[in-house]
Amino acid sequence: MAQLTLSGIKKGFGPVEVLHGIDLEIKDKEFIVFVGPSGCGKSTLLRLIAGLDTISAGEFRMNGRRMNEIAPSRRGIAMVFQSYALYPHMDVYENMAFGVRLMGLDKAEIERRIADAAQMLRLGELLKRKPRELSGGQRQRVAIGRALVRKPQLLLLDEPLSNLDAALRSDVRLEIAKLHRDIQGTTIYVTHDQVEAMTLADRIVVMNNGRVEQFGSPRELYERPANTFVAAFIGSPRMALLDVERQGNRLGLPGSGSLSLTRLPQIDERELVLGVRPDSLTITTDLAAEGFKGSVIYTEYLGDNTFIYVRLGNGTLVSIRTADAVELAPDTPVVVQVLPDAAHYFSRSTRERLAA
Amino acid sequence: MSTAETYYDRKGLLQTLGRDGLIQIILILNTIVMLGPLVIMFFAAFKTNAQIFQSPFSFPDFTNVTNIVKIWTQTNFLRYLLNSVIVTGSSIVIILTLGTMAAYAIARYRFRGSGFVLMFFVAGLTLPLKLAIIPLFILMRDLGILNTQLSLIVIYVAMGLPTTVFIMTGFIRTLPNELEDAARMDGASEPRIMWSVMLPLVRPALVISGIQNLVPIWNDFFFPLIFIQKDNLKTLPQGLTTFMGEYTTDWGVLFAGLMLSSAPVIIIYIILSRQFINGMTAGAVK
Numbered sequence: 355m356a357q358l359t360l361s362g363i364k365k366g367f368g369p370v371e372v373l374h375g376i377d378l379e380i381k382d383k384e385f386i387v388f389v390g391p392s393g394c395g396k397s398t399l400l401r402l403i404a405g406l407d408t409i410s411a412g413e414f415r416m417n418g419r420r421m422n423e424i425a426p427s428r429r430g431i432a433m434v435f436q437s438y439a440l441y442p443h444m445d446v447y448e449n450m451a452f453g454v455r456l457m458g459l460d461k462a463e464i465e466r467r468i469a470d471a472a473q474m475l476r477l478g479e480l481l482k483r484k485p486r487e488l489s490g491g492q493r494q495r496v497a498i499g500r501a502l503v504r505k506p507q508l509l510l511l512d513e514p515l516s517n518l519d520a521a522l523r524s525d526v527r528l529e530i531a532k533l534h535r536d537i538q539g540t541t542i543y544v545t546h547d548q549v550e551a552m553t554l555a556d557r558i559v560v561m562n563n564g565r566v567e568q569f570g571s572p573r574e575l576y577e578r579p580a581n582t583f584v585a586a587f588i589g590s591p592r593m594a595l596l597d598v599e600r601q602g603n604r605l606g607l608p609g610s611g612s613l614s615l616t617r618l619p620q621i622d623e624r625e626l627v628l629g630v631r632p633d634s635l636t637i638t639t640d641l642a643a644e645g646f647k648g649s650v651i652y653t654e655y656l657g658d659n660t661f662i663y664v665r666l667g668n669g670t671l672v673s674i675r676t677a678d679a680v681e682l683a684p685d686t687p688v689v690v691q692v693l694p695d696a697a698h699y700f701s702r703s704t705r706e707r708l709a710a
Numbered sequence: 711m712s713t714a715e716t717y718y719d720r721k722g723l724l725q726t727l728g729r730d731g732l733i734q735i736i737l738i739l740n741t742i743v744m745l746g747p748l749v750i751m752f753f754a755a756f757k758t759n760a761q762i763f764q765s766p767f768s769f770p771d772f773t774n775v776t777n778i779v780k781i782w783t784q785t786n787f788l789r790y791l792l793n794s795v796i797v798t799g800s801s802i803v804i805i806l807t808l809g810t811m812a813a814y815a816i817a818r819y820r821f822r823g824s825g826f827v828l829m830f831f832v833a834g835l836t837l838p839l840k841l842a843i844i845p846l847f848i849l850m851r852d853l854g855i856l857n858t859q860l861s862l863i864v865i866y867v868a869m870g871l872p873t874t875v876f877i878m879t880g881f882i883r884t885l886p887n888e889l890e891d892a893a894r895m896d897g898a899s900e901p902r903i904m905w906s907v908m909l910p911l912v913r914p915a916l917v918i919s920g921i922q923n924l925v926p927i928w929n930d931f932f933f934p935l936i937f938i939q940k941d942n943l944k945t946l947p948q949g950l951t952t953f954m955g956e957y958t959t960d961w962g963v964l965f966a967g968l969m970l971s972s973a974p975v976i977i978i979y980i981i982l983s984r985q986f987i988n989g990m991t992a993g994a995v996k
Contacts, residue, residue, distance in 0.1 A: 406891050427897040439888035443910040452906070453896030500896070 355417065356507035356540040357382045358403070362412035365398055372398050373564045375412065380542070380557075385534050388544045389551040389587075390561035396544045399561070400510055403542065404433050416508070427456075432501035433510040436517065438493045440485040440500070447481040450500045457504065464503075471499040474536070475529075491522045498530075502537065509534075511543045515550065527553060548588055552576070560584050578698075582705040585629045585698060591661060594635070594672035596628045596646075597702065609667025610646040615692060619699045619708035626708070627700040632675040634696030637662055638689050639682070645691040648672075650682045664690055751972075754965035762961050777966035787967060789942055790949030794971070797859050797945055798927045801866035805923055806916055808867070809874030814904060816875070817882040818890070828879060834872035839865065843936060850937060861937045862945070866930070870923040877922075881915035882908070917985040921978070928975050946971040 358380040365373040373395045380386050388396040401407045403414065405426030414421045421429060432453075440449050447468060454464045472478050475495040485493055494514060501509055514530070515523045531554055534541045545551055551558050552572045560567040560575065560583070568580040572588075579585035585593045598605040605628060606612035619626070641647070648666040662674045662682060672690060682688065699708040727735070754762050755777055756770035781787045815821075816828050839846070846865065847856075855861045885908070893903045909916075934948040941952075950971065953964045 404891075404895060406894065426891075426894045427899065431895065433892070433895040435888045435892055437886065437888050439886065439892035441889065441892075441907060452893070452898075456897040456902070500892075504896070 355382045357417055358508070358540070359415040359418075360403075360412070361415075363399070363402060363409055363414060364411040365395070365402060365407065366410045371410075371564065373402075376566055378559065378566065378569060380540065383538060383540055385531075385541045385543065385554060385556045386559060387551040387555035387557075388542065388559045388561060389546065389548055390567075391587075392546055394561040395564040396546075396559075396561050397512055400433075400512055400542060400544050403508075404431055404510055405429050429508075430506055431508045431510060432504050432506035434497045434501050434512065434514050436513040438485075438497040438517075440493055440496055442485055445482050445484055446477060446488070446496050446499075449485070449496055450503050453500060453504045467503045467505075468499075471503045474502070474533070475499045490518055491526065494518060494526060495529075498533070502533070505537075505539075507539060509537070509539055509541045511541065513545055514543075515545070515547075530554065548590065552588070558588075560587060562587075578707065579629070580707050582627055582629065582700050585700070589631055591632050591673040593629045593631045593698070594670065595700075596630070596666070596670055596672070597668070598626050598628045600624050600626055607646050607666060607668055607670075610648060611644075611667070613644050613646065613692065615697060616694055621701075621708055623701060623703075623708075625702040627702055627705070628692075629698035629700060630672070630692050630696065632661065632673045634693045635672065635674040636691045636693065637664070637674050637676065637680075637682075638691065639686065641687060641689055643689045643691065645689040647687065647689055650684055650686045650688055652684055653680070653682055655681075664688060666690065748972075751965050751968055754962060755969040756966075757962050759961050762965075777960075777962040778970070780960075780963050781966050781970065785953065785963075785967070786941060786944075786949060787970070790944055790946045791971070793859065793943060793949075794928060794946040795974075797862050797866070798924060800859075801863050801870065801927050802920055802923055804863065804867045805870035805874050806920060809871055809919060810878055810909070810912065810916065811904075812871070813875050813878030813882055814908060817879045818887075828875070831872050831875040834868070835876065839869055840932060843932075847936060856937060857939055857943065859938075859943060862933055865933055865937075866923075866927045870919075870927070873922060874919040877919050878912065878915055881912055885911055914985055917982050921982060924978065925975060 358378070360376055360378040360380075363373060363376040364371060376399060388399060390396050398407065402409050405421070405424060409422050416429070441452065444452065450468050450471060451464055454467060459467075468481075472481060475498060477492070477495055477499055480488060480492060480496070485496065488496065494517075498514070511530070515526055518526060527550060530543070534554075543550075543554060555572055557569065557571050558575055559569050562583050567587075568575055568584045570578075575584055575588045579588060579593075582595055586595060596607055598607050600606075600618065600623075601612075603616070603618055604612045604614045605618075605626070638645070646666050648664040651663040651665050651671065654661040654663070658677070660676050660678070660680060662676065662680070664672050664674060666672060674690065700706060701708055750766065753768070753770050754766070756772055756774050757777075761768075761770065812827075812831070816824050850856045850861045855864075889907055889911075890903050893907045898906065929947055930945070931947040931951075934945045938944055938948065941949075944952075946967075950964065950967045953960060953967060
């Protein structure tokens, strides 16, 4: 069991501060995903939890115990590295046995654990092979196996899928989700891929520029993004963010006309950001209809869906999802409408969510 | 019809042999130059003085092993050989142990002055120790280790460390950091990481450093000449000179001694040559 508390965690490398005060409360048995663009500090935060880098300021507690000064080897944490970091001179069995031997377990127990892990990860025939004789997916499984045999309280995964090809990626993703359920431990998973984050996580930590933008379940992040960064980061294609001006209950977009929406935020600010996901937009060629005017850039036909990309009057590009196979030639003038109740509002100045 | 051969129809040497053929020829010539003296030494070890001067390049009678028997029984050769093994062996062991540990620290731990420490070692490459022979002699005398094997070992270790630290630091830096992180997460202590993870991986570099130090130390004549006077402490190169008399020299015996003294290094080199080549090309191909 592992319950983590991070309070005011800061990390600087020389004069550069890469984490500016991270506060997180992670419950036992949760699957947590750190997600964010590269350079946002998510891997650094993971290395601080692992103990591979030292925390500059703040406190990290695991099950109530302060961990800042505890060596990584004594934290009871296992980690799977992006490059797998298998010991090249040891075979698969030795790679997995290295850590458990250091735990001082007896021989029978070590063999039993490795046999279990090998069976779970389908590594049975590979135990005598060296890492260089394995494929990427097999190395990945060995790296996970090496972490699992130690029965860690906390499992850390640093972008484990980024070196795999696309077909393998979704398979391994499913396996990781299943493993998490089987081993009943706490897992922290780092990725820059929001699809991995959404599919795997109980709760997601969205990070940007060394700060936590939002911490919540995938559903919360999708349905109630806390700010424009999360709104744009979660969901694919991304949410359109329109700089609109409000007059009464009408929202105007410079160069594209205006439309009226119910349930506008109760706030005095005139300048708002209107966020709409592709599935909350509709499109019509009836130019007299109420909505934002624009012209079609291109259409993407995906079989079940068609995405239409439209440039609005102020230059913003929005994508619209339609179920019907409409075909609109480029440069067709269209009117884009927003489904009521599906709009998100953000402050133009703070970029924070405004309650509707 | 006359076939007028113009200059570009004629095949050049490069075209006839090809690039690889030319390289082969150069390598064969090089091999002859390198092996020639060794072969002559080997032949001469089985000849008498007269035969050596009459026909230096002829095949000897390999059944005539009187020179070798003489070396074995009538000289202090075995004693010299043992001394050389002791001095060279302990020097190499100490050089590789200290060198690897220093290089690991310099390459991996960030601490104030790590750059200076490396430069300090590398600066040793530029210093000819032989220039300091008189102060060294005084130092050894004051330490009371003149005329002991320790005086040689200390000097050889000092001579060997700069290159070893230099080679090993460069090599360790090419190894991925994540391996040590992985070992740390696996619960390994720093000495354990060094021993179980790093050491097996740096073996090619260890072999290079080892051979690179082994040859000059084994062959060194200068320092034993200065520091060792007792006959039963002399190393091979120094000991072999006692075979050269003031008026007459038994060349056959001398060559037999040379052959036997060069044999260990050659054998070690052959055994380790594959690792040596691996080490030389490490990093060239991923």
